[in-house]
Amino acid sequence: MKEKLQTKFATRQYMISDTFELYYYSTIDVPGVKEHTHTHYEFYLFLEGAISLEIDGVLYTPTPGDLLLIPPGVPHHLVMHDLSVPYRRFVFWVSAAFAEQLRARSADYVYLMEYAAENQKYLFPLDSVEFNTIQYRTIRLIEEMRSDHFGKETQIFLYVSDLLMQINRTVYEQHHPLTRKAQLSLYEQLCFYIDEHLSEDLSLERLAAELFVSKYHIAHVFKDEIGISIHQYISKKRLARCREALLGDVPVTKVYLLFGFHDYSSFYRAFKKEYGISPKDFKELHTVTSD
Structure with a gap:
């Protein structure tokens, strides 16, 4: 049995859920999405493609394994360079309200959200170990979301928390190597x-x-x-x-x-x-x- 995790791409740029949404996209051509902003946080794990992202007026060209985070209110849009190359990525949306709920549990959950907003830094390169650690947790969460296991909703919350904690820990430790x-x-x-x-x-x-x-x-x-x-x-x-x-x-x-x-x-x-x-x-x- 192969898990088919791919989601059909939609141009919708607003959340339906009041907590989080997670997608795996693999496309050749992306329908035009004009420059826009979100009211949520957009985590973006880049896997493959000949693309750039213009974020707040700065052009970023990610390499496979890079992590990006676009905070609410920051204008951005996609630039496609080669339509023959598959464009693959995980997109993880977290609502501002859910982020505040997590902050009430621990400020550790929102370290990267605050860092990106305060420093206007949106791209975070990962080494192969960091990338695979985060990708593993991402895939595990998608598989649980599509499962019919007992305790599914409880497990999903644990996996979301674990994914966010791993993302924050990875970037924090990049910034504080001696600590x-x-x-x-x-x-x-x-x-x-x-x-x-x-x-x-x-x-x-x-x-x-x-x-x-x-x-x-x-x-x-x-x-x-x-x-x-x-x-x-x-x-x-x-x-x-x-x-x-x-x-x-x-x-x-x-x-x-x-x-x-x-x-x-x-x-x-x-x-x-x-x-x-x-x-x-x-x-x-x-x-x-x-x-």
């Missing part, structure tokens, strides 16, 4: 370092040299904290990142190289053991189709 490392315990420093260097050598010797402690102390601390070995933890983190990347456009034959697996056979065995399905079958099962 993340301040006053961390050894265990937290290990987790942080591993997350940032999954594609590299993560042997005990390397970790010990980077953190200036013995490899035996690292192994002991990690086992005490979560009950599994550091090797098992690193493998699970790498597999999780590979799983997220497979939900995007990364081929099975390349994904394992991005996150520290040295050969396909070891990646295949580990992935199937962890998730009960081969990487190829997993990708086919969850591929975003554009037809």
Whole structure:
């Protein structure tokens, strides 16, 4: 079974829902939409296309994996450069009222909304890990919206909250790279370092040299904290990142190289053991189709 997540494009530029709306669009030609503003926030995860967006008089040309946020009241419009190239993107609308509800829970939910409005900055490049992490949460939310599972509405709220938190955390940590490392315990420093260097050598010797402690102390601390070995933890983190990347456009034959697996056979065995399905079958099962 393939999830067909695509939404038929409509020129409507206003929200029907009073909370959020989320769409996956894949089109060759977009009917003309003149310069306009919204009363809602528009998050925009760019996947593919030869386009630019003029936002508040400035022309932005995103590259695949870029995140944009257009706050309420900011004029913008699309510029198509090549109608033969598929134009793919996730569009995530959040109403101003819903944003205020989230702000009442925590200002963390609206960090990026406030930053974009105050600084007139609307485009935020993402690296491949950041992009796949956000894309995974986006696809998961769309799949839940189209499901008939028990507790659907409750789960949708949790997924919306998680998606927004991940977006805000990603951009915040881009702006505050040193804050993340301040006053961390050894265990937290290990987790942080591993997350940032999954594609590299993560042997005990390397970790010990980077953190200036013995490899035996690292192994002991990690086992005490979560009950599994550091090797098992690193493998699970790498597999999780590979799983997220497979939900995007990364081929099975390349994904394992991005996150520290040295050969396909070891990646295949580990992935199937962890998730009960081969990487190829997993990708086919969850591929975003554009037809």
